[in-house]
Amino acid sequence: MSIVLESTTATMRRNFWSGVWRVMKRKPSRMVGAIILLGFAFMAVFGPMFYPDLLPDDADLISKPPSWAHWLGTDPQGRDVVALVVKGSRYVLLSAAVTAVITVVVGTGLGLFSGFKRGRWDTVLMRVTDMKLTIPGLPLLLVLATVWKFSNPFQMGLVLGLLGWGGVARAVRAQTLSLRERGFIEAARGLGLSTPHIVGKELLPSMAPYIAMNMLIAVTGAVYAQVGLFFLGVLPYESDNWGVMLNLAVFQAGAMIQPLALGYLLGPLLAILLLTLGIVLVVDAMDEIFNPRLREE
Template sequence: MRFLSDLWRILRHDKGALIGGAIVLIYCLAAVFGPMLVEVGTEQDASQAYLPPSLEHPLGTDSLGQGVLSQIIVGTRPIMIVGVLSAVITVFVGVAIGLLTGYVGGVADTLIMRVTDIFLTIPGLPLIIVLASVINTTNPVVLAFILSITAWAGLARAIRSQAMSLRSREFVEAAKLQGVSLGNMVGRQLLPNVGPYVAIHFLLAITGAIYASVGLFLLGIAPISGNNWGIMINLAMAQGALYTTDSAFYLFSPMAAIVILQVAFVFFSRALDSVFNPRLRVQ
């Protein structure tokens, strides 16, 4: 595919984007295969608590003597699943509403945009916290819906603006004369033209959802079960990581994992920008 060949060409010339893409790929592989290759033990050994980094435990151990690195690897899957699912929901709803309202216009556009404006004015984080507290679930699909409850609104308005500018283009007028159905018009005529913006927003939506989901577990709002980065930070702080150096690696290791992933997404998105906007390409 031309897209993949262009992307690879840009990655070869932009080392930062290449490194970012490689890191994102490593995280994805850890999410898929990590729990099958790495096991977090259930045995507790107080003599092994809070050990510094070593060959056996590269990131040290926690209060139970279990390896921090293995917990980070296993915890990658739930965080990535929630982030990707939330981004998919956000993009699907935002793009569908934006394209339909922007192309159809009229009363439907006015009414739906008023609803969209309401979601734009709702403080997203407090609403997410309240919903997560009430529902009290660790189901990734449910958490993804909670995190995307208001995230779609901004994208919908941006896509609507692009759809309104596209509906007067010649290729759209030609499709109208051919009697193209609404679904065909939106899916084949309009959607490809907003694809670049959607792709970049998808990556941003993943990073935002990851931050929010980690925050829910960090605050103890979502039930603490299994392994994920937010729970690790929560437990480390509960064990006094802010006041002693014993659990420092247990606290800062998941924080570093989050920051590295976010930075990697930013650098990799630069490559996508260059693919979709040739004037940005590194010569």
């Protein structure tokens, strides 16, 4: 019986990945979204390697408008805006990835365990989750900014991740409560399989698309949060990233009133918008994968 169950599980996994491929091909926009995300991942990992650690200043290129040599112009120090966007992408995207991983791992783990065990464990873990949801994020970041300079993206990702797992835990718990009454879970219980096996081998694969959606959404939220904090000047300027670029473009280069500095403002904004577009297009595919009623026959 166990061999039959394992064979059925393997077949379900193969069908799932083939279904993912069909859903992605069904609309070209979804493939475009996947390509955009892969492009940003490549830019964050390898892009800064094409530039020196410190971009050289050039007094002859201060706040130049877009041109063939400098597609988005230059900043008030004569540095290419595209180069700044590429170099700043590593901090933003790495911290967003760390945030998403922590958010999803902690939230999914607690939500799965709480929803499956129910009873006393469910009550305790959900009360802890409710307490976590009441913690204001901005005041806590202001306090931590006096101790940490957030020059390391892992520090930023750790803090944002620990602040963001509550909603995921609640959502995963709700999904677990629905799935735990399904026939395949009852069959696993009837076979005497252990709780870790049922949760890890039966429940978790069934929720994979939903978890993937939450991870992509967490990336978007992390990018907005950190860029907004750096733009507002809440966090110190210890690293180059898109939020610092926006702050300097508005409050030092005068991009809102100075047309020559407009490219310095548009650079990080276009990067954020393009990243958001890619995530939205991929989440659209994940939504169809997760909800069979949306699949077109």
